[in-house]
Amino acid sequence: MPKVTIAQNILAANEQIAQEIHCSLAARSMRAINVMSSPGAGKTTLLERTIERLRGRLVMGVIEGDVETSADAERIEAAGAETVQINTRGACHLEAHMIRDAISELELAKIDLLVIENIGNLVCPAAWDLGEDTRVVVMSTTEGDDKPAKYPQMFALSQVMVVNKVDLLPYVDFDMQKAKRQALAINPHLHIFELSCRTGEGLDNWCDWVVTFARGAG
Amino acid sequence: MPKVTIAQNILAANEQIAQEIHCSLAARSMRAINVMSSPGAGKTTLLERTIERLRGRLVMGVIEGDVETSADAERIEAAGAETVQINTRGACHLEAHMIRDAISELELAKIDLLVIENIGNLVCPAAWDLGEDTRVVVMSTTEGDDKPAKYPQMFALSQVMVVNKVDLLPYVDFDMQKAKRQALAINPHLHIFELSCRTGEGLDNWCDWVVTFARGAG
Numbered sequence: 001m002p003k004v005t006i007a008q009n010i011l012a013a014n015e016q017i018a019q020e021i022h023c024s025l026a027a028r029s030m031r032a033i034n035v036m037s038s039p040g041a042g043k044t045t046l047l048e049r050t051i052e053r054l055r056g057r058l059v060m061g062v063i064e065g066d067v068e069t070s071a072d073a074e075r076i077e078a079a080g081a082e083t084v085q086i087n088t089r090g091a092c093h094l095e096a097h098m099i100r101d102a103i104s105e106l107e108l109a110k111i112d113l114l115v116i117e118n119i120g121n122l123v124c125p126a127a128w129d130l131g132e133d134t135r136v137v138v139m140s141t142t143e144g145d146d147k148p149a150k151y152p153q154m155f156a157l158s159q160v161m162v163v164n165k166v167d168l169l170p171y172v173d174f175d176m177q178k179a180k181r182q183a184l185a186i187n188p189h190l191h192i193f194e195l196s197c198r199t200g201e202g203l204d205n206w207c208d209w210v211v212t213f214a215r216g217a218g
Numbered sequence: 219m220p221k222v223t224i225a226q227n228i229l230a231a232n233e234q235i236a237q238e239i240h241c242s243l244a245a246r247s248m249r250a251i252n253v254m255s256s257p258g259a260g261k262t263t264l265l266e267r268t269i270e271r272l273r274g275r276l277v278m279g280v281i282e283g284d285v286e287t288s289a290d291a292e293r294i295e296a297a298g299a300e301t302v303q304i305n306t307r308g309a310c311h312l313e314a315h316m317i318r319d320a321i322s323e324l325e326l327a328k329i330d331l332l333v334i335e336n337i338g339n340l341v342c343p344a345a346w347d348l349g350e351d352t353r354v355v356v357m358s359t360t361e362g363d364d365k366p367a368k369y370p371q372m373f374a375l376s377q378v379m380v381v382n383k384v385d386l387l388p389y390v391d392f393d394m395q396k397a398k399r400q401a402l403a404i405n406p407h408l409h410i411f412e413l414s415c416r417t418g419e420g421l422d423n424w425c426d427w428v429v430t431f432a433r434g435a436g
Contacts (some may be wrong), residue, residue: 040359
């Protein structure tokens with residue numbers, strides 16, 4: 001079965017590069033977060049708000065993954081973080097070799113925390129280790145409370161779940177308890193934040209966690 | 219480069235099965251729609267509302283693609299359509315051989331239109347022909363107006379774009395003109411519907427198009 005063998009080789013090669021990235025960042029005591037979600041759940045806006053709120057407390061370097069356009073990287077740069085754009089030109093996830101190349105473009109000495117914003121995709125990115133210390137899955141209240149059950153791998157392999165757009169709860173059919181219950185059934189260790197990037201609700205708790213995490217705790 | 223060769227072989231094999239499906243449906247004068255979107259854009263709800271509204275006018279057979287769970291198929295069946303569930307167990311898109319197997323489970327003689335609900339993913343499903351006559355991409359106002367520019371292949375290869383959740387326009391930063399302009403820049407032939415499955419706004423126009431399409435026009 002050459003298909004399976006080659007797929008395994010590709011994943012094994014990815015795993016090795018991810019391990020190298022992980023060790024090289026650890027040698028600098030730098031931690032990395034891999035942020036994943038559906039398209040439009042609010043990854044970029046969450047990073048914008050986080051960078052703005054932590055200005056003076058924490059310097060973030062951001063690797064922006066997109067299929068096309070550099071619009072997100074421009075937003076992140078405008079928010080005040082050093083940014084590298086990866087355009088995958090059709091590919092549905094980031095791979096470790098892309099991160100290795102992107103890291104070489106960053107001035108790591110000036111950065112306290114590395115953040116990777118993955119391609120908007122709730123399926124494929126879960127399979128690819130990027131050398132990160134932790135995975136954050138962002139979901140939004142407008143996507144429906146059934147997403148953890150329907151895309152379990154992403155929630156099983158993440159350490160943190162952010163439920164964004166809680167300001168829209170009055171206008172959508174989203175059962176927060178059901179979503180959390182389903183997510184915790186898949187992964188009892190998930191750390192969950194409920195927030196709204198639009199109103200700012202819940203952002204302080206999230207930002208405190210980011211700072212604690214960047215300092216090696218959390 | 220075995221990786222590329224094998225990927226091409228897989229796509230070529232898919233294309234051949236898709237062609238067989240297409241011809242076999244055409245021989246019955248049956249048309250097929252492939253519905254694609256991000257997770258949570260509202261594909262299943264759109265199909266539920268469409269089935270309910272067209273009761274007595276059009277009998278739909280629905281192939282439900284999900285990574286896990288049969289929750290969507292149960293909703294579609296409750297709405298009144300004959301339904302077959304495909305669970306891909308981790309795979310990020312439907313392939314033609316899955317559709318061929320699913321079609322064999324449907325009583326085609328009782329069906330006027332075949333609808334395939336793809337995996338919630340705005341990237342990978344675009345590459346896989348399922349033998350459909352037309353592709354419908356659903357996006358929602360909560361995902362942001364930049365999705366056509368950021369995921370261009372899906373919009374380039376679709377014939378119809380549905381913008382769902384227009385009832386939430388007052389509460390989100392979504393520029394409808396920008397979204398439509400970007401989508402039409404990628405694909406000037408896109409037929410665009412703006413609607414809300416929650417309030418029913420715009421559903422009549424959409425349902426009229428579905429009926430016209432099923433009858434071989436449109």
